[in-house]
Amino acid sequence: MTEDELPVGVHEEHINEPVVEKLAKGEPLFDSIVGYADVKKLFQMSLSSDKPVHILLVGPPASAKTLFMLECMKLERSYFTLGSHSTKSGMIDYLFEKRPRYLLVDEIEHMPMKDQTALLSLMEAGIVSETKFQKTRNTQLKTWVFATSNGADRMLTPLLSRFVVLHFKQYSFGSFQEVCTHILGSEGVPSDVAAAIAEAVWTKLRSKDIRDCIKIGRLAKTKEDVDWITQTLKSYKQ
Ligand SMILES: Nc1ncnc2c1ncn2[C@@H]1O[C@H](COP(=O)(O)OP(=O)(O)O)[C@@H](O)[C@H]1O
Numbered sequence: 001m002t003e004d005e006l007p008v009g010v011h012e013e014h015i016n017e018p019v020v021e022k023l024a025k026g027e028p029l030f031d032s033i034v035g036y037a038d039v040k041k042l043f044q045m046s047l048s049s050d051k052p053v054h055i056l057l058v059g060p061p062a063s064a065k066t067l068f069m070l071e072c073m074k075l076e077r078s079y080f081t082l083g084s085h086s087t088k089s090g091m092i093d094y095l096f097e098k099r100p101r102y103l104l105v106d107e108i109e110h111m112p113m114k115d116q117t118a119l120l121s122l123m124e125a126g127i128v129s130e131t132k133f134q135k136t137r138n139t140q141l142k143t144w145v146f147a148t149s150n151g152a153d154r155m156l157t158p159l160l161s162r163f164v165v166l167h168f169k170q171y172s173f174g175s176f177q178e179v180c181t182h183i184l185g186s187e188g189v190p191s192d193v194a195a196a197i198a199e200a201v202w203t204k205l206r207s208k209d210i211r212d213c214i215k216i217g218r219l220a221k222t223k224e225d226v227d228w229i230t231q232t233l234k235s236y237k238q
């Protein structure tokens with residue numbers, strides 16, 4: 001995301017229209033995510049497509065990748081799984097039993113290779129197949145796969161090629177401050193205090209993680225508090 005794409009509080013509502021009927025809770029999709037208007041639009045286009053278009057988000061920590069998966073949980077018949085928690089039989093059983101329309105895999109690079117292999121035929125041909133105790137079961141499924149990865153190097157190349165791959169960049173300071181003030185603003189933190197927090201986290205704590213801003217935002221009432229907290233955290237930093 002570049003700085004000039006922010007603030008992207010710009011009218012994104014219209015993007016949500018095509019999938020409104022698929023939303024389980026009727027909440028607007030992606031409304032908790034600041035910026036990334038183009039990525040949101042691509043997701044909407046994928047959701048409106050007749051045939052599945054799978055999307056993989058790759059990028060540095062704290063760049064909102066997981067947030068995109070969590071937002072997609074608002075979609076009806078979606079199933080969220082962590083790459084590190086999934087086992088082949090667990091995921092396959094789920095696919096057979098629940099027949100999800102949207103499979104959301106966070107940190108797919110931690111998924112064992114055999115699980116990644118199972119995804120290949122699902123994504124390419126919509127077929128799930130399993131042989132157990134010399135019995136084979138097959139099913140046809142129409143499932144969109146949305147996934148995240150901190151690095152694509154541990155993934156199978158054929159799997160990667162089945163995704164539209166979007167590489168998120170590290171936030172610039174401007175974007176970082178914008179995201180921080182937006183999130184803290186929704187928690188009732190005044191914008192000058194939020195801006196000071198973003199600056200202190202970035203320059204003093206040398207962190208690019210919005211989570212650090214959120215922690216300080218919940219502790220600080222004034223800019224003086226921000227100075228004191230960051231100074232204290234810095235002195236206890238490893
Ligand atoms: N663009 C953004 N909009 C809203 N929150 C964000 C954004 N970028 C980062 N965050 C916040 O930063 C934290 C990390 O986001 P997350 O989605 O877990 O990152 P990732 O999965 O890329 O490591 C979360 O608390 C999230 O709310």
Ligand SMILES: [Mg+2]
Pocket residue numbers: 065066067106148
């Ligand atoms: Mg994540």
